[in-house]
Amino acid sequence: MSLKDVASHAGVSIKTVSNVVNDQPHVTPAMRARVQKSIDELGYRPNLTARHLRKGRTGIVALALPELGNPYFAELAAEVVDAAAEHDYTVLLDHTGGRRDQETLVSQGFRSRVIDGLILSPIELEADDLRERAPVPLVLLGEREYDLPYDHISIDNVAAAREAVRHLISRGRRDIAFLGARRGRSQPAHLRLRGWREELDAAGLVADDRLVAATDGWGHADGAAAMARLLDAGHRPDAVFAYNDLIAIGALRVLSERGLRVPEDVAVVGFDDVVEGRFGAVTLTSVSPDKASIARMAVESVLSQLDGAPRQQARRIHAGYTLVHRESTLGHD
């Protein structure tokens, strides 16, 4: 099955079929419909790789993520793969481990010969690491903020954190801990920690720094260790707002080991809304970022940079989110 078969079936030239398949502008709507009808009837599948190559492209977008083991990033990656597929693009996955050298390497166009664009979720990257403009279209994801000429897509982390804390306050909680501040750094727990502090201030409650527990990483074990440390120090909060769901689930485990009931003794809210939070013995209330929307906007930013004139101004784009209420704050009824 080739362009020739389609051309012969539609009674047009091969060049015309090629123009339709490659979305060339100088094809009349009637001609486009006629060729598309033959394509559909014959079940012709254009050779996408060749199609990209004719445009001087590879058909590949790189997605650079700090952690694959965290289901938030795995779920986001699956959404990016789907969003890219809608544009006949495939995704090259880069695993930076959240290390500055790896993040710098990918942002500076490592492998730019084989990719058309890059979607990067940085952890340690500093603005200085991006002094030179990346050699391919670049989009940034995540909570880390930069004053850089690249589109940046994230949810409004401060507003989302405030909504989570407001929900805990509305359930009568006063001593609300924050689990997952980054040890020795302001970023990237920065914005969520700021939201925690702002909402407590706004409610006239005390943002007690002894209830802020730092962690080295963002996994279950980090959350369990931080929760145990708080309790061992004699600081027993009546609620926990965790940087992410894995930290929250680690904390739930420790609360259960210590015989504390959730939410009666300690209410818990996470962040990310990963599937696993819906199936614990206590289901987890969590901020749910619109991952599909983040993925779609990231892919579309790369493709519009490829197709269009360079923009004067990079955009700061906020995706939507919702706070999903579950048993860890509402109880079992």
Added chain:
Amino acid sequence: MSLKDVASHAGVSIKTVSNVVNDQPHVTPAMRARVQKSIDELGYRPNLTARHLRKGRTGIVALALPELGNPYFAELAAEVVDAAAEHDYTVLLDHTGGRRDQETLVSQGFRSRVIDGLILSPIELEADDLRERAPVPLVLLGEREYDLPYDHISIDNVAAAREAVRHLISRGRRDIAFLGARRGRSQPAHLRLRGWREELDAAGLVADDRLVAATDGWGHADGAAAMARLLDAGHRPDAVFAYNDLIAIGALRVLSERGLRVPEDVAVVGFDDVVEGRFGAVTLTSVSPDKASIARMAVESVLSQLDGAPRQQARRIHAGYTLVHRESTLGHD
């Protein structure tokens, strides 16, 4: 920093440095050591992309997985990324969704222009779909069995399932359910289901087909639905062996909702040993495949096919596994 700087520092020709960097065979060990010393002292980092391109390679291996949202595959992908990085390779991630058309597409060399090899974990692929030899080195992963001329890496699923069931029997259990048989198919729950049956037979117990619950997929929700169906039908087992951890965790949630205690009333064993199983209110006993070893062997198979003469015989390679005992069979003490 360039080859020239290294050559000047080592007092040799640029060609010699290039031969060392590109692993050419006709370099004496003494010369190799001398150049390597300069490379180390200068901190020279060869341009890996260019290095691959000189060999007519892209430096990219594709990894095609059915589900990124399942942490088993995410954890395996992270291991493959690390194993590939040790050979200066990066990983292009393909998300097949476990669909036969997608799996056929990737196996038949979709994007073979940009990849040097393919690691594929198939679900629906039939042997007929691979009649023609793939255009790049191909390695198969997972439980699905084929009589095909490709290396295939997996754990011994029958032996692992038998060990899981034997452990349940040793804890005094007799009515052991299997959760996660594939609806309307023998594969791929086939081998684990066979292990369940063989071990019950060997112990002189009844492999009761009413205790085999089929699922459409392999997620938490599938496990929860299957467990609820068994209980609603009046079949209350005293143990559950689940196809994977997500199904097991979904079942744990339903057991908790129904007021059944784990393991006192129902003991549970999963498969995959994903991190989340270690942090529930009841930690999960699980078969733990050696994911790092599976990843390493897969990458090495691709690279040896690239470097060496074609092998006469494809290999069936078994990676190691352990059964990790936790609270869902041992209790809380």
